[in-house]
Amino acid sequence: MIALADMIPVRPVRIGDNPGLAWAEGLTLSLPRPFLEASGLAAGLDSRGDLRLPDGLALPEAAAAAASVRECRAFPGERPVSSRLPFSYHVLPAVVRQFVAKAMGRRLRGRQGHWARFPLWPLDLGADFLADLAGPDASARPAGPTPVVLSHDLDSAEGLANVVELFLPLEEAHGARSMNFVVPKAWPLDEGLLGEIAARGHGLGIHGHDHGNTTWLLDGPARRHRLEQSRDLARRHGMAGYRAPSLLRSRELLRDVAACYRFDSSIPTSGGPFPVPNNGCATARPFALEGLLEIPLSLPRDGSLLFLGHAPGEILALWQATAAAIARSGGVVVLLTHCEKRFSGNAPMLAAYTAFLDHLATSGTYRFVRMDALADCANGPHPA
Structure with a gap:
């Protein structure tokens, strides 16, 4: 298995007669040094990290390397502060949590080399490069225009109200429908609003249990009990997908999720500093993992960008540039935003969202x- 220490930044500057890799030319991404050495590609790598590929390249063994890169930091395992507290971090007022996060973010923004060694920030497509290096049939690429998936994590009653009032009208005006992940056990849910979201053609999914950031740490019976507690809600509203709170996931959690849902969307392409440093799957393409379809969060998330101190205009530019790189690579653009006022539910961020x-x-x-339509292309019927 490839380790974090094996991953190095590489910039392909010559692809030779390998047109399927043209999208990566000039793009910095992470590749495993052991693979580069074993395949002979290290001979085309200079001290600056520039990589020149030979003509007539055929490396079917790169498919296995791509899978290893996807899973290298897909389950990082470290516990963030929110999971180590002796109480639910939601006991702290939102304004306090926001102040602490922004203070941490300002400090971390200048330390990108520490928290984004792999995957690189804000985008790392190393696994997709390796998949295409294996040959044109080694990975599925969508035909036609690049799919864009809009999603929201509704972490509070405010978020649920705001998505209906502020976000859905914007999306509908652009011919889009979003996937909305709701926390089932954190507050009394307004089922009328959930029904309205579905009636307007948008999707609904399950966002953990109570957003206490501990489900992924529980033993098997307790973890499965929590998942089962949301099944009635999921059945009533046709919820086919799952997203872990704060993106805190484990291999064991996803195995249990696979028994209940068609797809998961808890793993970022490039996770940045949150929930823990150096986490993500380095792919913008959906892939099979632990018995279900994983749909990576390929764009940097609003919360991470705001915590790092980015202004709305900077966030818009970053989203546009990252989406363009994903489109060239044959990936899927997946955006996660939060609808609370302290995140994207305010005038400057709504303006950036509208412009995007x-x-x-x-x-x-x-x-x-x-998102569920995307998953339907790869999955069968919903579990009973």
Whole structure:
């Protein structure tokens, strides 16, 4: 298995007669040094990290390396502070949590080399490069315009109300429908609003249990009991997907999720500093993992960007640039935003979100797809 220490930044500067890799030319991404050495590609790597590929390249063994890179930090295992507290971190007022997170973010913004050694930030497509290095049939690439999936994590009653009032009208005006992950046991859910979301053609999914950030740490029976407690809600509203709170996931959690849901969307392409440093799967393409379809969060998340001190205009530019790189690579653009006022539910961030939707809808490069429709292309019927 590839380890974090094996991953090095590489920039392909010559692809030779390998047109399937043209998207990666000039893009910095992470590759495992042991694979580069074993395959002979290290001979084309200089001291600056520039990589020149020979002509006539055929490396079917790169498919196994791609899978290893995807899983290298897909389950990082470290416990963030929120999971180590003797009480639920939601006991702290939101304004306190936001102050602490922003203070941490300002400090971390200048230490990117520590928390983004792998995957690189804000985007790392090393696994996709290796998949394409294995040959044109080694990984599925969507035909036509690049799929774009909009998703929201509704962490509070405020978030649920705001998504209906502020976000859905913007998305509908652009011909888009979002996937909305709701916390089932944190507050009394307004089932009328959930029904309205579904009636307007948007999707609903399960966002953990109570957002206490501990489900992934429980033993098997306790973990499965928590998942089962949300099954009635999921059945009533046709919820086919799962997202772990704060993206805190484990291999064991996903195995249990696979018994209940068609797809998961808890693993970022490039996770940044949150929930823990150096986490993500380095792919923007959905892939099979632990018995279900994993749909990576391929764009940097609003919370991480805001905590790092990025202004709304900077966030918009980053989203546009990252989406363009994903489109060239044959990936899927997946965006996670939060609808609370302290995240994206305020005028400056809503303006950035609207501008991003305008860009996606008018560029001719993208098409909006609901997350469960994307999953339906790869999965069978919903579990009973």
